[in-house]
Amino acid sequence: MKKPKGKKPGLPSREDVLAFIAEHPGQSGKREIARAFGLKGAAKIALKKLLKELTDDGVLVRHRKRLTKRGELPSVTVLTVHELSSDGDLVALPQQWDEDDLGDPPRVLVLDSKRPNAPKPGLGDRILARITEPPEPDAGFAYAARPMKLLEKKNPPVLGIFRAMPGGGRIIPVSKKQDEIVVDAIGAGKAKDGDLVEVEITKAGRHGLKRGRVKETLGNMDNEKAVSMIAIHAHEIPHVFPSEVLAAADAATEADWSRREDWRHIPFVTIDPADAKDHDDALYAEADPSSDNDGGFVLYVAIADVSYYVRPGSLLDKEALHRGNSVYFPDRVVPMLPERISNDLCSLKEGVDRPAMALRIILDKSGRKKSHSFHRVMIKSAAKLAYPEAQAAIDGDPSERSAPLLETVLKPLWACYDAMKKARDAREPLDLDLPERKILLKPDGTVDRVIVPDRLDAHRLVEECMIQANVAAAETLEKQRTPLVYRIHDTPSLQKLEALREFLTSIDLSFSKSGNLRPSHFNHILQRVAETEHADLVNQVILRSQSQAEYNPENIGHFGLNLRRYAHFTSPIRRYADLIVHRALVRALSLGAGELPSDAEATLKTVSEQISGTERRAMAAERDTIDRLISAFMADQIGASFTGRIAGVTSAGLFVKLSETGADGFVPISTLGDDYFIYDEASQSLIGERTSKGHRLGDNVEVRLIEAAPMAGALRFELLSEGVKRSQIDAKRSIRNARRRRGSRLADKGNRRNGRSQRKRS
Structure with missing residues (x-):
């Protein structure tokens, strides 16, 4: 630390000391001040006296060996995460603050830590943080802070079913990992028996049940939407739009024609699920009239122009980023954008003028792209078709709506798809065959049946057109040197x-x-x-x-699709990543309002991590809801037998997926019989040490349902099938390999423990 310029050795004044501390917040102790002013010997004793006077007068505050001006935070301090800002950022307050003397505590913006494994605090948590300057001095924050250590994790609210009892009640948590909670009459509030409630823990001792109070009643479990509400609250998915966001959406008006081309003469069609409420992509194809592209096609892809309505930094934009994506449940959709935007102004409705970001692609007869161009346009969809309806028309059974479009629109689209299939086959993307089950609900919200929808060429056609558009978007932005968010997929580890x-x-x-x-x-x-x-x-x-696909501003390609560059462009109504790409295209091609800000590149890494996280959150919530619905569907079938397949093998037991419903349940290893079973990781099997009979991943089995816990989405089975007899040689080899791997893991664990001990000693 350098001596202040122009200062000769000598005792500094009170003003000099205070100025130095203000210029070096959190770094100023007696030693640093003495070094800065060149003080030695008796002068250091005089400085000590001066600092004591300033402390006694209340001008300075001592934090261990560091001094700060009264009312300022030290460089490292304890904070409590207090609230979320309007931008969705965490805001903290200092834990120690004398409001009577100093007034309201300073609001501290909690930044992401620069360390990869740093703690990620949440509301109510206590953290040890390093204080720094806020990124934007006029944003209403006195300081910013980067977390160093999570000191205390606040108990999150527990979601459960309220069961009324004399004098209060008990909460049966939806998670089987949590114990029941007792609430008294006051803590129960207005909750009624069977209500789904959110409970705050008020007392948790070492012995006995925890005590709590009902924080919020979310509705009765007989309500058709209660099951998805469990997932929404358990995964903290924002599902209620703030009033100011809804007001901003309601105030939006129809898009103007500024810098738009008129493509309303092109008979686009939307092809979506039959129950779709929003339509964000429309297609049209025709034979290329150019003489140098014999047998080729011109493909038009129009995507809803969300960037026109959702401008960077607006209330709509901040809420969309906070949500990250829409979340789809069997009984509802939690949208990324309010319905005024997603289902109305941005939905490519049949027969209605709608703004779009459009793409014109020239393909040769082998389906390879020759060129492409992006346009900001106005379109008018000729028809809204469902996947089965479009497929039926091609298969010779057109509906009243699809019949007029068969020759002029649908057949050219399918001919274009036949060409694109050739290019796809030559590219050889990963071609997994994984049928997806769909839950159909009754009017009361309970499960009617589980089906596997047919996989149609209509689905594949739309997917291939979207892939072409996504590749073209990434290529254009790279060529224009415009920052973007890629959809990347790494090679397997x-x-x-x-x-x-x-x-x-x-x-x-x-x-x-x-x-x-x-x-x-x-x-x-x-x-x-x-x-x-x-x-x-x-x-x-x-x-x-x-590997798991994710969003990232740095490109490594998409392994599964076997593409060098790929960006999500085709669903800006339901994915924030696509909205970023739209804005980037508007900026790169000077297409008008709603462009990506010039300083956006600095935040793309953080935004990519956030929306990758919201995507994983949505997937987990959707999966949990399906598990709970199927578990409730099977709750009255205790004791019934089912056929299935072993879908997972662990040292604790077997996971079985039922053939008819796709329901997953667990068979504990302790129930498999009187043999001693050893887990062989290589062959994914449990092998009986005495009988050599085993159960392997993929085996067809028969099971009996023993327990169903609908709120936890869990099923427990008893295995009725006997294990498959393995040869003595194979069984012994698997057992030997399993023991060797276990021994190797134990040795590695011991080596790591010894290494830590040696580092501590050194």
Whole structure:
């Protein structure tokens, strides 16, 4: 620390000391001040006296060996996360603050830590944080802070079912990992028996049940929307739009024609699920009239122009970023944008003028893209078709609505798709066959039945058109050197590949270790097992071996699609990532209002992490809801027998997926019989040490339903099928391998423990 310029050695004045401390907040102790002013010997004693006077007068406050001006925070301090700002940022207050003397405590903006494994605080948490200057001095924050350590995690509210009892009641948590909670009459409030409630823990001792109070009543469990509400609250999904956001949406008006081309003469069609309420993409294709592209096509893709209505930094934009994406449940949708925007102004409705970001692609007869261009346009959709309706028309059974479009619109689209299929097959993306089950509900919100919808060419056509548009968006923005958010998908990790290789060996399939890994290597395995008993199993195992796709401003390509560059562009109504790409295109091509701000690149990394997280949150909430609905559907079938397939093997037992409903349940290892079962990770099996009978991933089994816990979405089965007899040689080899791996893991654990001990000693 340098001595202040122009100061000769000598005792500084009170003003000099205070100025130095103000210029070096949190870094000023007696030693630093003495060094800065060149004080030695008796002068240091005089400085000590001066600092004591300033402290006694209340001008300075001592924090250990550091001094700060009264009313200022030290460089490292304890904060309590108090609230969320209007931008969705965490706001903290200092834990120690004398409001009677100093007034209201300063609001501190909590920033992300720069350390990769730093704590991520939430509302109510206490943190140790390093104080710094706020990024924007006029944003209403006196300080900013970066978390260093999570000191106390506030007990989050518990979601459960209220069961009335004399003098209060009990809360049965929806999670089986939580114990029941007792509430007295006051704590129960207005909750009625069977209500789904959010409970705040008020007392938790070492012995006995926790005590709490009902914080909020979310409705009765007989209500058709209660099951999805559990997931919404458990995963903290924002589902109620603030009034000011709704007001902003209601104030929006129809888009003007500024810098728009008139494409209303093009007979676009939307092809969506039959129950879709918003339509954000429309398609049209025709034979290319150009003489140098014989057999080629011109494909038009129009996407709702959300960027016109949702401007950067607006209330709508902040709420959309906070949500990240829409969340889809069997009984409802939690949208990213208010309905005035998503279902009205931005929805490409049939026969209505609507603004769009559009793409014109020239394809050759092999489906390879020759060129493309983006346009900001106004379109008028010729028809709203459902997937089965469009497919039926192509298959020779047109409806009254699709018949007039068959020759002029639908057949050219399908001809264009036939060409794109050739290019897709040549590209060889990962080709997994994983049928998706869909839950159909009764009017009261309970499960009617579970179906596997047909996979139609109409679905594949729309998907391939969207992929073409997404690639074109990424290519254009790269060429224009405009920052964007990519959709990236990394190659599988070496650890997952080795686990896959060991599993495939157990069913007599090989997977080469050499060469540059491509999706086609997995496809060759899938082709070998197609139409065999292992087909479903191998598809699932290969899926588990893949990395998870995410958003990132740095491109590594998309492994699964086998594409060098890929960005989500086609669903800005329901994904914030697509809205960013739209804004980037508006900026890159000078298309008018709603462009990506010039300083956006600095925040794209943080935004990408946030929306990747909201995507994972949505997937988890959707999965939990389906589990709860199916568990409730099966709750009255205790004791019934079902057929299924072993979908997972662990050292604790077996996960079984039922054939008819796709319901997942668990078979504890303790219920498998009187043999001692050993878990072999390589073959994904449990093997009886005495009998050599085993249960392996993919085995067809019969089970009996023993327990159903609808609120936890959990089923417990009893295995009725006997294990498959393995040869003594195979069984002994698997047992030997399992023990060797267990021994190796224990040795590694011991080595790590010894290493930590040595580091501590050194």
